[in-house]
Amino acid sequence: MQKGLEEQVGLYQKRIPIFTRSVKGPFRRFKTSVLVLAYAVYFLLPWLPWSRLDAPAQAVLFDLPGRRFLIFGLTVYPQDVVWLALLLFIAATLLFFVTGLFGRAFCGYFCFQTLWTDFFIWIEHKIQGERPARVRLYRQPWDREKLLKVGGTHALWLLAAFWTGITFVAYFAYAPQLVLDFFTGQAVPAAYITVTILTLSTYAAAGLMREQICTYVCPYGRFQSVMYEPETLAVHYDAKRGEGARGRAAARPGQRTLAERHEKGVGDCVDCGLCVQVCPVGIDIRDGLQYKCISCGLCIDACNTIMDSFSFPRGLVRYDSEKNLASATPAKPKADWKRLKTIGYGVALILMSAYLVYSIGTRGSFDRAVNQIRQPLYVVLSNGDIRNRYQIRITNKAGQEQTYSISARGIPGAALDLGNFSEITVKPGHSGVVQASVRLSPEAAARTRNFELVIAPSGKPGEARTETVRFDSPRPRG
Numbered sequence: 001m002q003k004g005l006e007e008q009v010g011l012y013q014k015r016i017p018i019f020t021r022s023v024k025g026p027f028r029r030f031k032t033s034v035l036v037l038a039y040a041v042y043f044l045l046p047w048l049p050w051s052r053l054d055a056p057a058q059a060v061l062f063d064l065p066g067r068r069f070l071i072f073g074l075t076v077y078p079q080d081v082v083w084l085a086l087l088l089f090i091a092a093t094l095l096f097f098v099t100g101l102f103g104r105a106f107c108g109y110f111c112f113q114t115l116w117t118d119f120f121i122w123i124e125h126k127i128q129g130e131r132p133a134r135v136r137l138y139r140q141p142w143d144r145e146k147l148l149k150v151g152g153t154h155a156l157w158l159l160a161a162f163w164t165g166i167t168f169v170a171y172f173a174y175a176p177q178l179v180l181d182f183f184t185g186q187a188v189p190a191a192y193i194t195v196t197i198l199t200l201s202t203y204a205a206a207g208l209m210r211e212q213i214c215t216y217v218c219p220y221g222r223f224q225s226v227m228y229e230p231e232t233l234a235v236h237y238d239a240k241r242g243e244g245a246r247g248r249a250a251a252r253p254g255q256r257t258l259a260e261r262h263e264k265g266v267g268d269c270v271d272c273g274l275c276v277q278v279c280p281v282g283i284d285i286r287d288g289l290q291y292k293c294i295s296c297g298l299c300i301d302a303c304n305t306i307m308d309s310f311s312f313p314r315g316l317v318r319y320d321s322e323k324n325l326a327s328a329t330p331a332k333p334k335a336d337w338k339r340l341k342t343i344g345y346g347v348a349l350i351l352m353s354a355y356l357v358y359s360i361g362t363r364g365s366f367d368r369a370v371n372q373i374r375q376p377l378y379v380v381l382s383n384g385d386i387r388n389r390y391q392i393r394i395t396n397k398a399g400q401e402q403t404y405s406i407s408a409r410g411i412p413g414a415a416l417d418l419g420n421f422s423e424i425t426v427k428p429g430h431s432g433v434v435q436a437s438v439r440l441s442p443e444a445a446a447r448t449r450n451f452e453l454v455i456a457p458s459g460k461p462g463e464a465r466t467e468t469v470r471f472d473s474p475r476p477r478g
Contacts, residue, residue: 017138018211020121021131021277025301034109035118043163046170053400054428056174064172068429074360075399077429079367086356090349097345099227101335102319103234107220108296113213116164116206117280120157127153131277157207158199165198211281214294221291230323231336235295237286237317238325242269248286251310258312268316272306275299275317285317295319366402366426367395368455370467377472386445386473392434394455396426403458406434409466410451415440423458438471445473 048059050072055061061070069076076083098105107114128134128149137146169191170178181187182195205213214221228234242248244267251270255261261268269286276284278298283290285299303317320333337343373389381387396402403425408416417437426432440448448471456464 015212016282018280018282019131019134019138020280021274021302022125023274023278023298023301023305025298025304027297027301031109031118031296031298035115038110038115039119043167046167046175055399056177058174060171061174062172066429070399075397075428077395077397079395079397080363083356083359086352086359090352090356093345093349093352096227097342097349099224100229100232100339100342100345101337102295103228103232104221104224104293104295107214107218107294111294113205113218114280114294114296116160116202117210119160120206120210121280123156123160124153127156154207157203161199161202161206162195164202165195168198169194211292214281215292221294224291229339229341230326231321231339233319233321233333233335234289235285235293235297235299235317236289236320236322236325237269237275238315238320238330239286239288240325241267242286242316243267256310268307268312270306270310274302274306278302289322363397364465365396365398365457365460365463366404366455366465367397368465368467369393370453370469372470372472378474380474381439384442385439386442386471387437387439388471388473389435389437390453390469392436392453392455393431394424394426394434395431396428398457399428401425401427404432405456405458406436407454407456408438408451409454411438411440411448411471412444415444440471440473442473445471446475448473 045060046058049057050059050070051057052070055063055066055070058070059072063070067078095106124134128137137149140146166179166182169182173191178187178191182191209217244261245265247267248269248271249255249261249266250272255264255266258268275286276282276299278301279285280296280298281292281294283292285293297319300317300319304314306312307314307316318333320330321336324330324333337346369392371391371393373391377388379387379389392406394404403423405423406416406418406421407413415438417439418434419436421434424432424434436453438451450468450470452466453469454464454466
C-alpha cells in the first residue's frame with residue numbers, strides 16, 4: 001500500500017521549467033539598477049587600487065596569512081570580532097525592519113540568488129529569444145538550432161559562474177597576481193578548489209535550480225509569515241476589483257470597456273496571464289499571498305502595462321497591505337511604521353549602527369592589557385623593599401610596524417624595571433609581551449595603593465594610553 005502511494009505521488013515534485021517574459025516598468029528598472037550596482041561593486045572592488053606600505057595595493061583585501069582584513073583605510077584584526085557581531089546584528093535587524101514594512105523586498109531586489117538568477121535569465125533571453133521562442137525551443141527535438149542555443153546559454157552561464165568564483169578568491173589575494181598565477185597553474189590549491197566549488201554551485205543555483213533555491217532551500221520564505229503583519233506592504237491582487245461579481249474574463253467584444261464590464265458584473269482583470277508569465281518563481285499572484293512570492297514587483301509592471309493598454313486604472317496588482325485591502329474604502333497604499341515592533345527594530349538599528357560607527361571612529365592604533373602576576377602578590381626583598389611583577393601585552397592595530405615606550409606615573413621613575421626592554425617593537429596585527437616589575441621601599445609601598453603605566457607609540461604622544469595598576473604590599477594590621 002505504501003509503495004503504491006509513493007509510485008502515485010512521487011518522492012519529489014518534478015520541476016516544471018519557468019520561462020519568464022520580459023517586462024518594462026519602474027520595478028524592472030529598479031531591479032536592473034540594483035543588479036548593475038551590485039555587480040559593479042562585487043566584480044570591480046578587488047581591482048580598485050589603494051596605496052599601502054605593508055600590503056598589496058588593493059582597496060579590499062582579506063589577508064588570512066596576516067590575520068587581518070584590509071578595507072580601504074581600515075585594518076580589522078581578530079580582536080575586533082565585536083564589529084562582526086554588531087554587523088550581523090544590524091543585518092538581521094535591518095532584514096526584520098524592512099520585512100515588517102515592505103515584505104520580502106530583500107528577496108526581490110537584493111538577494112544574491114535573485115541577482116545572479118536575474119543575470120542568467122538575461123543571458124538566456126539574449127541567446128534563445130523571448131518567452132514564446134524559448135518555450136518552442138524547449139519543446140522541439142534536439143537539432144542543430146537547439147544544440148547551439150542551449151549549449152551557448154550553458155557555456156555563458158558557466159563562464160559567468162567561473163568569473164564569480166575567481167572574483168571571490170581575488171578578495172583574498174592580490175587580484176592581478178592571483179589571476180596570472182591561476183591561469184599559469186601557479187596558484188595555491190585552495191584557489192582552484194574554491195573557484196571550482198563556487199563555479200559549480202553558482203551555475204547550479206542560478207542556472208538550473210533557480211526558484212527551487214527560494215522555495216525549498218532558503219528558510220526565509222518559510223518564516224516570513226512571523227514577521228508579516230496586516231499593515232505590511234506586499235504585492236497583492238485586488239480581488240474585489242479584479243473579480244467583480246462574476247469573476248475575471250477576457251476582453252472580448254462587448255466587455256472591453258469598464259462600463260461594459262461593470263454592467264455585466266465582470267471584474268477589471270482581463271485574464272491575460274501576463275502577471276504569471278513575468279514571475280520568476282512561476283506563481284499566480286491572483287491566488288493570494290504565497291510564501292513563494294519574493295515581492296519583486298514585476299507582476300505589477302506587467303499588470304499596469306495591460307491596464308494602460310485598455311485605459312483602465314492602474315493598481316489592480318500593487319504593493320498594499322491586507323488591512324487596507326480589507327477596508328470598505330481602500331486608501332492610497334503607504335508604509336505604516338507607527339507600530340511598536342517596527343519602531344523597536346528602527347531604534348535598535350539606529351543605536352547599534354551608531355555604536356559601530358563610534359567604535360570604529362574611536363579605536364586607537366593599539367590595544368594594551370596589564371595583568372598583575374599574583375603568585376605571589378608581592379615579594380619582600382632582603383633589604384625590605386617590596387616588589388610586584390606585571391605582564392604587559394601590547395597589540396598593534398596600525399597598518400605598519402610600531403615601537404612603543406612604557407613609563408610609570410605616580411611612583412619614582414627608577415622603581416619601574418622593564419628588564420632588557422626600554423622599548424618594544426610590534427608588527428602590525430601582532431602582540432608583544434613585556435615582563436615588568438616595580439620595586440618600592442617600605443615607606444613608599446605603604447603610601448602607594450595604585451599607580452599608572454603609560455604606553456605610548458613612538459613619535460605619537462597624543463595616542464598614549466594609561467592603565468591604572470594595583471600595587472600590593474604588607475599592610476599594618478589595625
